[in-house]
Amino acid sequence: MSSEFQWNKAMNVGHDRIDFEHKMFLALIKNIADAYRLNKPKEFLTRLLIELERYASFHFCSEENIALEHGEQNAEFSAHHRIHEYLLKELRTRIRRHHAGEEDSMAIVTFLIDWFGRHTTQDRERVARFSTGSEPDPAPRASGSGKT
Numbered sequence: 164m165s166s167e168f169q170w171n172k173a174m175n176v177g178h179d180r181i182d183f184e185h186k187m188f189l190a191l192i193k194n195i196a197d198a199y200r201l202n203k204p205k206e207f208l209t210r211l212l213i214e215l216e217r218y219a220s221f222h223f224c225s226e227e228n229i230a231l232e233h234g235e236q237n238a239e240f241s242a243h244h245r246i247h248e249y250l251l252k253e254l255r256t257r258i259r260r261h262h263a264g265e266e267d268s269m270a271i272v273t274f275l276i277d278w279f280g281r282h283t284t285q286d287r288e289r290v291a292r293f294s295t296g297s298e299p300d301p302a303p304r305a306s307g308s309g310k311t
């Protein structure tokens with residue numbers, strides 16, 4: 164399982180700040196996998212999952228702000244925000260199921276690896292649009308809410 168947690172160039176999305184935050188994201192998922200492997204108490208695993216959920220919320224807000232700086236607005240911004248809302252909802256549902264004993268820790272680690280992979284793929288596509296799109300907008304406007 165360890166290779167999934169090694170940062171590699173294929174994980175780069177091409178934006179320094181986003182890549183920096185993704186490295187932290189991966190480290191948090193690795194902490195969860197390590198806690199599971201070391202048979203740490205379930206309560207501790209739940210706390211690590213809550214830490215990850217809070218970091219995800221912060222990270223998605225950061226990405227949306229970066230997208231606004233690069234001129235993303237209106238329908239494109241709203242679609243971006245909805246994807247983040249969906250990912251957070253999915254993550255929260257899985258954490259709740261884990262807490263309720265409906266899902267074991269291995270299942271949630273597998274889910275997190277897949278979830279992280281889907282998210283970075285979406286980010287890579289978005290950052291590619293930044294690099295071919297307009298210059299950063301000095302007065303960004305968003306039609307979506309700032310909530311995550």
Ligand SMILES: [Fe+2]
Pocket residue numbers: 181185222226282283286
């Ligand atoms: Fe991201």
